[in-house]
Amino acid sequence: MIAPGAKAGIAGWLEERLGLSAIREFASHKTVPVHSATVWYYFGGITLFLFIIQVLTGMLLLLYYRPTPAEAYESVQFIVTRVEFGWLVRSVHSWSANLMILAAFIHMFSVVFLHAYRKPRELAWLSGLALLGLAMAFGFSGYLLPWNKVSYFATKVGTDMAASVPVIGEALARFLRGGDEVGGATLTRFFGFHVAVLPGITTMLLVVHLALVQKAGMSTPPWLAADKIRSMKFFPNFFLRELMAWYAALGVLGSLAALFPWDLGEKADPFASAPAGIRPEWYFLAPFYTLKLVPAHVWKFEGELVGLLGFALLAVFWVLLPFWGVTKEGMVRTRWVTGAGVALLSYLVTFSLMGYFK
Amino acid sequence: MRTIVLAILACASALAADTCVECHSVLEGPLQKPAALFPKQDVHARHNFTCVDCHGGDPTQTDPDASMNKAKGFKRGLNRTSIPALCAKCHSDANLMHKFAPQQRVDQYAQYQTSVHGKLLAKGDDTVATCVDCHSVHDIREVKDGNSPVHPLRLPETCARCHSDAELMTKHKIKSDQFAEYRTSVHWEALAKRGDLSAPSCASCHGNHGATPPAVSSVAAVCGTCHVLYENLYNKSPHQPVFSSMGAGGCTVCHGAHAIQHPGPSMLAGENAVCAQCHDAASNGGAEAIKMAVAIDKLSAELERAGGLLEKARSAGMEVSEAQMKHGEGKEALLKARVAVHAFRAAPVENAANAGMAIAAETLKAGEQALKERDSRRVGLALSLITILITLAGLWMAIRVKDSQGEAAGPARR
Known part of the structure; x- marks a missing residue:
């Protein structure tokens, strides 16, 4: 039991050095709008929560994981069969990675449909999209790490696609693989990306994204009259609600991890032929299936190249949404943006399902 | 008449070197068939062999009498007895x-x-x-x-x-x-149903x-070209001299020649056992056969039980690949026990089966432990979910208290 005097002394000592009262002051004045779409505000926080889970479980996995073709599969097998609660840590890591990307997608589309990208939040939109890209890069690099048959061949397909990019394709594929083929160098490289490069960039960008969100405050849909919007205090009212969402997410995550432990599959054999029905993780399924549908040649160009060019244009169009989605006068092109959002969402859902079932 | 006229016209107009094909292609029936088939489908045509390489004659002549002239080696209608030499x-x-x-x-x-x-x-x-x-x-x-x-x-x-x-x-x-x-045999099943091109068919034996039909004395050697271990064991077994003296063809005595069925313990013991055809169940031979059947049956059943449990655990998401690999070794032991039958003594079969039984017991234990672990995970999940639900309820009550205490904040920013 700390005496009240000592407690005040410690608080004063910290205040002198950290200036925590400024943060307390900021938190006490921060508010969150209350309206019919307030529920979508929770998904940014849920994504953050799942990222934290990723970091924590990833650190635990690092204690045993060995990034070499000879040991990677066996070390993961050791984690899930011999290490106390290793199965849970690995399963939670895999499930939370997928749930995090799902939550990030929901967060992105909620921003689009609530038009929260508009001035002055363009940089928050851009940093958010970059974070989504990083999350997918985490997924792509982490998928290979157990060194199982499916992940090995999916990485082969993925890096082959990178090789189709004009001019820099070959160099890009070589950079990713660390050689001409997916092998030990690729595994070491992907491990480095997954546990050092990507976390470093993501953490910095995450800080920027959160700072931008705090700076601009929570956006409200443009169709709501400002004077009719109620609000609640961020702390403790919204914070407690967010905490509930995190607990609910933890319950879902734990249930999935315990009832459907993430499969380890068979160890990769680079000399074996590719198994039938090889496909990437679900969040890459839509572009993967689209590229499969594109004919080998479109006019004078290679079909895959045309497909990749199409995706690049789509990405640019999407990234620039805050700029073409708002008129010079600052009015939101609601119909255009909502239409584009619905079209993209429909495309992603339909093609992902087709890619999964076909 | 029309055909002959057409053939003459075709021959007359043929400028190509091979008038055989030109002329026969406009004929009808059996005379046309070679011209229709040979150039397109015959491997010899692909290597530039022509009709004259077998039939003789002169393919540069457009006149049928000149091209199919005996003086130029033409042979009309090859004799069947001359074909192999040709x-x-x-x-x-x-x-x-x-x-x-x-x-x-x-x-x-x-x-x-x-x-x-x-x-x-x-x-x-x-x-x-x-x-x-x-x-x-x-x-x-x-x-x-x-x-x-x-x-x-x-x-x-x-x-x-x-x-x-x-x-x-x-x-x-x-x-x-x-x-x-x-067509009722395991060999046909492998060849026709599984498409295994290495499966034996007529020419293999x-x-x-x-x-030529294999001689009785060489049946085991013929089967042994594929079933090497079985042949070795049979040749050292007490059956070999007995079957030889009977003029019986080794393997075929028990397995038959063409209708070879899936072997199993039922061949050793029971109503339809092949052993029972010669050995009374009460005799030494009959008793050995029963011992072999029991050892194989027991191991087979134990492996099936262990395999079932491991599969159940695997489908529940448990990582049992090591145990499943071990189970594969158990199946190998079963195979060895089945092979050892061809020594026609119980001891080698029981030795192999015992090694398999130890593996079956080990994998059965692994399967049981995996299922136990699955159950304990579910209990742990239930307890965790209860804790989470209680926490959520607590948070909900705290929110209600805070909401009732708090006043509306300022207007929301856009």
């Missing part, structure tokens, strides 16, 4: 064959002459198979070609064209049910060009 003209010439198929053997004719077919043909019996009966004529394909009548998947039917002909076979005093029997 084919051998090239196929026994190592220098020539080396140009087209360097790895192909050149002793087919020599082998044929040792075969039942070849010996009968030499005696003037032209109802026996010659080269064209198996390989076809004018549309001869490489053996590896799926449409070739001697492709491994089609060979049994090709042999059966003659050997299932009861009338023809009666003439030669042999049975005609071999193909019907073969009888030879192809030198086709």
Whole structure:
């Protein structure tokens, strides 16, 4: 039991050095709008929560994981069969990675449909999209790490696609693989990306994204009259609600991890032929299936190249949404943006399902 | 009349070197067939052989009398008895064959002459198979070609064209049910149903060009070309001298010749046991057979039980791949026990089965532990979910308290 005097002394000592009262002051004045779409505000926080889970479980996995073709599969097998609660840590890591990307997608589309990208939040939109890209890069690099048959061949397909990019394709594929083929160098490289490069960039960008969100405050849909919007205090009212969402997410995550432990599959054999029905993780399924549908040649160009060019244009169009989605006068092109959002969402859902079932 | 006129016109207009094909292609019926088949489907045409290489004549002449002139070596309608020697003209010439198929053997004719077919043909019996009966004529394909009548998947039917002909076979005093029997066998199942090209068909046991029924004394050696371990054990077993003295053909005594079925412990003990045909259950031999059957049955059942549990655990998401690999070793032990039966003594079978039983027990334990672990995970999940629900309820109550205490904040920013 700390005496009240000592407690005040410690608080004063910290205040002198950290200036925590400024943060307390900021938190006490921060508010969150209350309206019919307030529920979508929770998904940014849920994504953050799942990222934290990723970091924590990833650190635990690092204690045993060995990034070499000879040991990677066996070390993961050791984690899930011999290490106390290793199965849970690995399963939670895999499930939370997928749930995090799902939550990030929901967060992105909620921003689009609530038009929260508009001035002055363009940089928050851009940093958010970059974070989504990083999350997918985490997924792509982490998928290979157990060194199982499916992940090995999916990485082969993925890096082959990178090789189709004009001019820099070959160099890009070589950079990713660390050689001409997916092998030990690729595994070491992907491990480095997954546990050092990507976390470093993501953490910095995450800080920027959160700072931008705090700076601009929570956006409200443009169709709501400002004077009719109620609000609640961020702390403790919204914070407690967010905490509930995190607990609910933890319950879902734990249930999935315990009832459907993430499969380890068979160890990769680079000399074996590719198994039938090889496909990437679900969040890459839509572009993967689209590229499969594109004919080998479109006019004078290679079909895959045309497909990749199409995706690049789509990405640019999407990234620039805050700029073409708002008129010079600052009015939101609601119909255009909502239409584009619905079209993209429909495309992603339909093609992902087709890619999964076909 | 119309055909003859057309043929003359075709020959007259043919500027190509091979007038055989030009003229015969406008004929009808059997005379047209070679011209329709040979250029497109025959492997010889692909290597630039032409009609004259077998039939003689002069393909540069447009006049039929000049092109099919006996003075130019033309042979009208080849005699069946002359066919093997005619084919051998090239196929026994190592220098020539080396140009087209360097790895192909050149002793087919020599082998044929040792075969039942070849010996009968030499005696003037032209109802026996010659080269064209198996390989076809004018549309001869490489053996590896799926449409070739001697492709491994089609060979049994090709042999059966003659050997299932009861009338023809009666003439030669042999049975005609071999193909019907073969179609019930494990070998046919492997070949036709699983598409295993290495599965035995007629030629695997009888030879192809030198086709002859294996002698009784060499049956084990013939089966042993694939089933090496079984042959070794059989040759050292007490059955070998007994079967030999009986004039019985080794493996076929228990397994039959063409209708070879899936072997199993029921062959050793029980009502339909093959052992029981000679050994009374109360005799030493009968008792040994029963011991072997019991050991194999027991191991098989234990492995099945362990495999079922491991599969159940695997489908529940448990990582049991190491135990499943170990289970594979148990199956190998079962296989060894089954092979050891051919020593016709219980001890080797029981030794192999005991090794398998130890593995079955180990994997069974692994399966049980995995399922136990699955159950404990579910209990842990339930407890965690209860804790989370209680926390959520607490948070909800805290929110209600805070909401009732708090006042509305300022207007929201856009």
